[in-house]
Amino acid sequence: MTDQPDEVSHVADYPIGASITEDELFRDPYRQYAKLHADEPVSWIADLNMWYVVKYNHVTEILMDPDRFTTAFDRSTVRDTFGDQMLSVEGSLHHKYRKTMRGSFRPKAVRDNAVAGIRANANELINAFSGQSEVELRTHFASILPVLTMLSTFGLPRSDFDKLRVWYNSFEASLANFKWDEAIRRRGHEAVAAFHTHMQSAIERATAGEVPDSLLASLVSQMPDTRLSDEEIRLNALIVFFGGISTVEALILNSVWMIGTHPQVHGRLGEDPSLLPRIIDEVARWRSPVQSAIRHVTRDFEFHGHMFREGEVVCCMLGAANRDPAIFPDADKVNIDRPREQKHLAFAQGPHMCLGMHLALTEARIAVECLYERLPGLTIKMDKSPEPVGYEFHQPEALYIEWKPSV
Numbered sequence: 286m287t288d289q290p291d292e293v294s295h296v297a298d299y300p301i302g303a304s305i306t307e308d309e310l311f312r313d314p315y316r317q318y319a320k321l322h323a324d325e326p327v328s329w330i331a332d333l334n335m336w337y338v339v340k341y342n343h344v345t346e347i348l349m350d351p352d353r354f355t356t357a358f359d360r361s362t363v364r365d366t367f368g369d370q371m372l373s374v375e376g377s378l379h380h381k382y383r384k385t386m387r388g389s390f391r392p393k394a395v396r397d398n399a400v401a402g403i404r405a406n407a408n409e410l411i412n413a414f415s416g417q418s419e420v421e422l423r424t425h426f427a428s429i430l431p432v433l434t435m436l437s438t439f440g441l442p443r444s445d446f447d448k449l450r451v452w453y454n455s456f457e458a459s460l461a462n463f464k465w466d467e468a469i470r471r472r473g474h475e476a477v478a479a480f481h482t483h484m485q486s487a488i489e490r491a492t493a494g495e496v497p498d499s500l501l502a503s504l505v506s507q508m509p510d511t512r513l514s515d516e517e518i519r520l521n522a523l524i525v526f527f528g529g530i531s532t533v534e535a536l537i538l539n540s541v542w543m544i545g546t547h548p549q550v551h552g553r554l555g556e557d558p559s560l561l562p563r564i565i566d567e568v569a570r571w572r573s574p575v576q577s578a579i580r581h582v583t584r585d586f587e588f589h590g591h592m593f594r595e596g597e598v599v600c601c602m603l604g605a606a607n608r609d610p611a612i613f614p615d616a617d618k619v620n621i622d623r624p625r626e627q628k629h630l631a632f633a634q635g636p637h638m639c640l641g642m643h644l645a646l647t648e649a650r651i652a653v654e655c656l657y658e659r660l661p662g663l664t665i666k667m668d669k670s671p672e673p674v675g676y677e678f679h680q681p682e683a684l685y686i687e688w689k690p691s692v
């Protein structure tokens with residue numbers, strides 16, 4: 286599992302990739318992407334031991350081609366951590382898993398089942414600090430709301446919050462464990478085993494009709510020819526649960542950060558609140574919460590003049606593709622009037638395109654709406670809130686906001 290593919294050195298052919306460090310990518314990914322866009326749009330990042338692809342058209346081509354670029358590969362940290370679920374299988378099995386779940390994440394289902402709960406949770410979290418005049422938004426709001434949403438999506442009680450958060454932290458470390466550290470891997474596997482045990486009792490409660498109107502209730506009540514086995518439900522629950530947490534946290538924080546650092550956008554939002562979905566869409570392009578999608582090369586072949594070898598990892602840089610100057614004029618600038626025909630790739634593309642996109646956009650919209658409604662004069666404390674960082678998840682490490690306290 287941890288074996289590297291036969292060593293083929295690309296270092297000499299990709300001088301920019303050889304010079305970029307993981308730390309630089311973390312601290313200022315967009316600066317590194319700009320260098321790659323200009324001179325090495327397909328590059329071997331030696332420090333990460335993987336290909337980086339930054340052009341919009343190349344990224345789209347890869348994501349649409351599971352035959353040459355697969356998620357179903359042994360040396361995938363997603364598969365090693367979570368096993369065979371939606372994001373580690375292709376073809377008919379992938380279709381079967383996705384089909385059983387997609388109904389619960391369509392726009393109408395999100396409107397009918399999730400909106401009221403998200404708004405209630407957001408307001409409850411704001412109640413806890415609205416009497417003050419400042420708060421650190423990540424800790425006290427953005428990191429909590431998505432977990433509450435996932436708990437209610439699955440029909441799990443709020444008392445599960447702490448347990449799930451701890452498991453989640455182990456999952457996250459294990460999924461980013463590209464150096465295959467054994468201790469991180471073991472902790473990830475232990476958390477996954479605990480999640481399975483916990484989810485199995487939830488499946489049994491759902492089967493007994495005790496958690497109506499939840500994703501689990503819908504999964505266990507499907508007709509025998511489409512119903513997934515309990516193990517398949519547990520495996521796919523892992524990826525849905527994982528997919529809906531840090532991602533949404535980052536979209537909420539990046540949205541508040543963008544509005545707070547762009548007075549014109551803030552002004553227009555004040556005049557016309559219906560602009561919010563458009564603003565959040567531009568945030569998803571400009572500061573993409575998920576910066577990359579990983580694929581594995583299934584056989585040796587040449588990709589636009591670059592020799593890809595079987596087993597190598599290709600990182601489709603969604604955040605970089607969303608700043609491709611050939612596709613998005615003035616790509617580094619925020620422009621909420623951008624024509625929307627050219628879709629950004631923040632939720633990827635192709636068969637694995639994000640299942641929870643509508644839920645994510647709805648959640649971020651409600652979160653931002655509630656914050657600005659409830660905290661008049663909301664601004665960012667810039668001295669304590671550095672810009673977003675990260676080349677996997679991308680968000681501010683801390684975001685302090687202040688407002689005029691109500692008298």
Ligand code: HEM
Pocket residue numbers: 371372373383390524525526528529530532533536574575577578579603631632633634636637638639640641642644645646
């Ligand atoms: C702003 C929030 C979100 C962003 C930016 C985001 C982004 C993405 C991306 C880029 C992928 C493709 C990964 C790949 O191809 O390797 C993906 C897949 C996925 N996402 Fe999201 N996501 C978000 C929220 C959510 C939410 C709320 C859920 C859960 C309800 C979710 C569930 C999933 C699942 C299950 C997949 C795998 C789909 C498949 O393999 O067919 N995501 N997401």
